[in-house]
Amino acid sequence: GESVGLHLPTLSVQEGDNSIINCAYSNSASDYFIWYKQESGKGPQFIIDIRSNMDKRQGQRVTVLLNKTVKHLSLQIAATQPGDSAVYFCAENANTGGFKTIFGAGTRLFVKA
Amino acid sequence: GAVVSQHPSWVICKSGTSVKIECRSLDFQATTMFWYRQFPKQSLMLMATSNEGSKATYEQGVEKDKFLINHASLTLSTLTVTSAHPEDSSFYICSAGMTSGRFEQYFGPGTRLTVT
Numbered sequence: 410g411e412s413v414g415l416h417l418p419t420l421s422v423q424e425g426d427n428s429i430i431n432c433a434y435s436n437s438a439s440d441y442f443i444w445y446k447q448e449s450g451k452g453p454q455f456i457i458d459i460r461s462n463m464d465k466r467q468g469q470r471v472t473v474l475l476n477k478t479v480k481h482l483s484l485q486i487a488a489t490q491p492g493d494s495a496v497y498f499c500a501e502n503a504n505t506g507g508f509k510t511i512f513g514a515g516t517r518l519f520v521k522a
Numbered sequence: 523g524a525v526v527s528q529h530p531s532w533v534i535c536k537s538g539t540s541v542k543i544e545c546r547s548l549d550f551q552a553t554t555m556f557w558y559r560q561f562p563k564q565s566l567m568l569m570a571t572s573n574e575g576s577k578a579t580y581e582q583g584v585e586k587d588k589f590l591i592n593h594a595s596l597t598l599s600t601l602t603v604t605s606a607h608p609e610d611s612s613f614y615i616c617s618a619g620m621t622s623g624r625f626e627q628y629f630g631p632g633t634r635l636t637v638t
Contacts, residue, residue, distance in 0.1 A: 455629075
């Protein structure tokens with residue numbers, strides 16, 4: 410079936426460095442993509458989103474890039490901080506019958522002080 | 523932003539009993555609510571989608587008679603795990619969505635269910 414997947418299950422970065430988390434999706438009907446951060450024992454926290462008519466969107470310290478040609482999504486975190494340590498999920502949403510949001514496998518980010 | 527709450531935040535029950543989990547949108551009316559299940563070190567798996575006043579739509583492989591969903595109002599949805607077994611132990615997360623020009627979805631903090 411169609412799914413959203415990630416290339417890297419874990420990522421370890423030094424504090425202050427930039428982090429890049431990648432995600433591949435396969436549903437060509439998806440038109441809305443979201444990155445979530447999840448800390449242990451908590452629900453997902455919205456980070457940033459992007460619609461399929463865009464290829465880049467920037468937030469505070471975060472940037473999401475969308476490459477529809479290769480169905481690839483990435484999350485860039487600038488100047489990574491210890492508080493960024495969490496699991497990051499990409500998710501996709503296709504506006505077909507109910508706005509279901511389907512989550513990818515997740516990447517655990519470790520930030521070394 | 524919009525706030526979604528879940529109650530209880532954690533629950534321990536004995537095998538064979540039923541457990542009800544509530545999901546509330548505190549400051550907005552949710553046209554649609556979603557229930558997810560998350561096992562340790564895994565992703566969120568969508569269980570079902572519910573719209574207020576209508577029957578929930580379950581994802582493939584999710585037993586509707588075991589996971590009863592009630593969405594009686596625009597601010598409350600409940601998930602009842604019936605005849606719970608240890609394999610039902612999981613982190614259950616709800617989300618509430620609304621359409622205001624575009625679709626917006628907000629997640630609850632999750633409920634940890636442990637079945638002994």
